[in-house]
Amino acid sequence: MSEISTSPGALTAPASPSVATSKSAVISPSAATIQKIQRERKLYAAVYAVLLIGTVLTVAMYYVHFDAVWQMVAVALLIAATKAAFVVAVFMHLWHGQRDIYRIMFFTSIFVAALLGFLTYSLFSLPGSGHYLR
Amino acid sequence: MKIPYTTEIREDTGLYNGKVGMWLFLASEVMLFGALFSAYVLLRIGAREGEWPHGLLNIPIGAFNTLVLITSSMTVAMSWTALKMGNFSLYRKLQVVTLACAVLFLGVKAWEYSEKFHHYEIWLNEPLTAQEYPQLAGHSTDLNAPITSIIGHIDDAGSFATLASLQEQGKSTVEIHPDEFHYRLSAREQGQRRKAERAAGGAAATSHAQAGIPIDVSNIARLSAFVPKHSTFFAMYFTLTGLHALHVLGGVLAFAYILWPASKMWRQDPERYTNSIEVTGLFWHFVDLVWIFAFPVLYLL
Known part of the structure; x- marks a missing residue:
């Protein structure tokens, strides 16, 4: 069930030319919804802060000396994956347990993992490849 | 005709249909970009x-x-909460910021592309050394090492010039201004160089375009602007960022349509309107995600 309650007058409200400009009253959220949305907003602001910090770290990483390139690649991808996880979980609402989407994305991730996995595996049989990561 | 499940939850999926549809589309998008990223790797x-x-x-x-x-992603997420609260004017303000960010992103990208199009690399038949041409110092740390390719600007070449087009114009020499500062040194080395220049009194720090070096056209083995055919790297760069920019453009069109022409739906069916922003937002966050990976992978690694 949706939590939004639409007021019964919504459908019969006279259309005015300033529909888009007037502050509409057609959605009147319940107290519970208001509380939930306010929590959600705080969460979005926190995720935004995480994303900003992640971007700063990504750029800062470039000025840090790593002993091997694979370490830099690992750190860069770790930061990117962390940012991505926050975006998917919070901005894209996957945090709120959406079982069927998990199923869709689970199958997709199997294919992506296979794609990346087989390609990476094939590198070991290419002559001279992989020096970049050493 | 009424479209079913635009707002009400379908029992078997536990979601309204638009959301399922968008996630299926995003799954196919993951495969599309996944293929390009793994090709790059x-x-x-x-x-x-x-x-x-x-x-x-x-x-x-x-x-x-x-x-x-990421700012635009945040404003999209916030604008959805504004609609949930029934606050259309806050939603509209936030979406105007989103659209401004998206257009700014595309503008910066376009500027970046045009910068690339008039930078050149020349591969030489007969190598030069930094001993002969001090302005090539940034191309090689060893003064006597042979330098087989030079990066920089070419006088009067414009964009997209090729060796064939120079020969057609009947040119016998071209003058290249080495610009290794931006293109041969890593960001870390650039930072060190800037610091050293500032310490040295630093008038040089503002100008990195060097005095020109005349090159015989007959000495040019290959010449290319920074376009896809320059190298596998640029081919991947333009394919990935170009496809991503098209997605940004698609998001702009969708958000602008929902914000202006389609906004009367807010009066007729506000829940459905709110859902359309949630679903388009899902697409937008995905576009943001692609960039979160594309930036470190293409620019830094």
Whole structure:
């Protein structure tokens, strides 16, 4: 069930030319919804802060000396994956347990993992490849 | 005709239909970009030593565009909460910011592309050394090492010039101004160089375009602007960022349509309107995600 309650007058409200400009009253959220949305907003602001910090770290990483390139690649991808996880979980609402989407994305991730996995595996049989990561 | 499940939850999926549809579409998008990213990984790691161009992209600009895009993602998420609260005017303000960010992103990208199009690399038949031409110092740390390719600006070449087009114009020499500062040195080396120049009294710090070196056209083995055919790297860069920019453009069109022409739906069916922003937002966050990976992978690694 949706939590939004639409007021019964919504459908019969006279259309005015300033529909888009007037502050509409057609959605009147319940107290519970208001509380939930306010929590959600705080969460979005926190995720935004995480994303900003992640971007700063990504750029800062470039000025840090790593002993091997694979370490830099690992750190860069770790930061990117962390940012991505926050975006998917919070901005894209996957945090709120959406079982069927998990199923869709689970199958997709199997294919992506296979794609990346087989390609990476094939590198070991290419002559001279992989020096970049050493 | 009434379209079913635009707002009410379907029992078997537990979601309204638009959301299921968008996630299925995003799954196909993951495969599309996944293929391109894994192709990049294979080519990058499989490249032989010294064959992958380094430091050819502008990192501060790429970082700036990252900030612009994550800001727009945040405003989209917030604008959905505004609709949930029934506050259309707050939603509209936030979406205007989103659209401004998206257009800014595309503008910066376009500027970045045009910068690339008039930078050149010349591969030489007869190598030069930094001993002969001090302005090539940034191309090689060893003064006597042979320099087989030069990066910089070419006088009167415009964009997209090729060796064939220079020969057609009947040119016998071209003058290249080496600009290794932006394109041969890593960001770390650029920082060190800037610091050293400032310490040295630093008038040089503002100008990195060097005095021209005349090159005989007969000595040019190959010449290319920074376009896809320059190298595998640029081919991947333009394919990935170009496809991503098209997605940004698609998001702009969708958000602008929902914000202006379609906004009367807010009066007729506000829940459905709110859902359309949630679903388009899902697409937008995905576009943001692609950039979160594309920026470090293309610009930094």
